[in-house]
Amino acid sequence: MPLELIGWVAHQVESELIGRRDAAFDIEAINTTARIHEEAGFDTALVGYFSDAPDGFMVAAQAASVTSRLRYLIAHRPGFVAPTVAARKFASLDHLTGGRAAVHFIAGASAAEQAMDGDYVDHDGRYARMGEYIDLLNLTWTQDEPFDFDGAFYRVEAAHSRIPCLQTPHIPLFGGGGSSASIAVLAPRVDVFMLWGEPLTNCAAFMDRVRAATGDQRTSPISFSVSTRPILGATEAEAWERAHAILERVQHWNHGDPGATPENAGSRRLIEAAEAGELHDTCLWTPLATATGAHGNTTALVGTPETVANALLEYYKLGANRLLIRGWDPLPDAQDYGRELIPRLRELVAEHDRETSN
Numbered sequence: 001m002p003l004e005l006i007g008w009v010a011h012q013v014e015s016e017l018i019g020r021r022d023a024a025f026d027i028e029a030i031n032t033t034a035r036i037h038e039e040a041g042f043d044t045a046l047v048g049y050f051s052d053a054p055d056g057f058m059v060a061a062q063a064a065s066v067t068s069r070l071r072y073l074i075a076h077r078p079g080f081v082a083p084t085v086a087a088r089k090f091a092s093l094d095h096l097t098g099g100r101a102a103v104h105f106i107a108g109a110s111a112a113e114q115a116m117d118g119d120y121v122d123h124d125g126r127y128a129r130m131g132e133y134i135d136l137l138n139l140t141w142t143q144d145e146p147f148d149f150d151g152a153f154y155r156v157e158a159a160h161s162r163i164p165c166l167q168t169p170h171i172p173l174f175g176g177g178g179s180s181a182s183i184a185v186l187a188p189r190v191d192v193f194m195l196w197g198e199p200l201t202n203c204a205a206f207m208d209r210v211r212a213a214t215g216d217q218r219t220s221p222i223s224f225s226v227s228t229r230p231i232l233g234a235t236e237a238e239a240w241e242r243a244h245a246i247l248e249r250v251q252h253w254n255h256g257d258p259g260a261t262p263e264n265a266g267s268r269r270l271i272e273a274a275e276a277g278e279l280h281d282t283c284l285w286t287p288l289a290t291a292t293g294a295h296g297n298t299t300a301l302v303g304t305p306e307t308v309a310n311a312l313l314e315y316y317k318l319g320a321n322r323l324l325i326r327g328w329d330p331l332p333d334a335q336d337y338g339r340e341l342i343p344r345l346r347e348l349v350a351e352h353d354r355e356t357s358n
């Protein structure tokens with residue numbers, strides 16, 4: 001399987017380790033981050049979505065203007081932009097970037113954040129709405145003639161777009177979530193289901209649940225992405241020293257509420273893995289998930305580039321041919337990943353593919 005390595009680009013350089021800065025549209029930060037990821041050998045960069053942050057379409061467009069190869073995966077919450085309008089926006093971005101756009105559907109992690117944008121649909125309802133939304137996007141991108149749609153959340157008459165996606169039949173569709181509702185809606189519809197880094201046995205079981213829910217309408221098998229936060233060192237001891245130093249700093253800043261039960265199922269899965277043990281498999285380390293309240297991609301792979309590359313290979317073997325890696329100190333870490341981790345991981349994947357193809 002082709003390996004796709006996904007990084008991160010945002011409107012400013014921030015993390016749980018360094019905190020947030022003013023919510024400004026920092027063009028130089030966007031440019032620098034995009035260039036570093038392209039030079040480090042990443043294939044794609046995720047552009048996140050937050051209810052208080054600048055528009056991801058604009059961030060991706062700016063980043064694409066200073067890079068030539070890096071693709072952009074834009075996180076998108078259905079419910080705030082009409083699906084026919086969103087379809088034209090994504091198609092326009094796909095043309096603007098020369099076919100380097102993709103979309104990652106997210107339903108929203110908390111009712112409080114959804115309310116910031118005026119959305120009061122409950123959790124399962126947000127996923128039901130997402131299903132209609134994706135169906136309408138697909139129709140808008142692929143139908144040559146005007147079409148009607150009458151659903152529980154959306155109704156359109158004689159809808160038509162003069163701009164299809166540059167990629168065919170449309171841009172890649174990603175989606176994620178840890179709940180049964182997310183699986184039921186996304187498994188039949190998306191190209192890539194995204195997971196946060198859990199123990200291998202947990203990931204394998206979750207992937208099996210998703211595969212079982214894909215139905216018989218797909219024209220190609222679903223694939224997976226796994227997201228982790230590698231912490232590297234020249235030696236194992238150095239990597240673990242750095243990991244504990246990061247944990248101490250994150251705890252000092254007291255990000256989130258580690259004692260609160262997260263609303264979303266994906267975060268609860270990370271907390272459960274942390275409660276089962278600090279260390280899983282060879283080097284999956286969970287205390288940072290606990291320290292941050294597991295608000296997102298917060299489990300670390302700790303070790304030398306060789307150790308972490310081998311750990312990532314195990315996720316690839318499960319079927320995750322997309323691997324999202326983001327550092328706790330994002331820009332220096334991205335550069336470090338490009339020096340040894342990414343080249344070694346690509347070598348290991350190539351070796352594995354040759355062995356399994358014989």
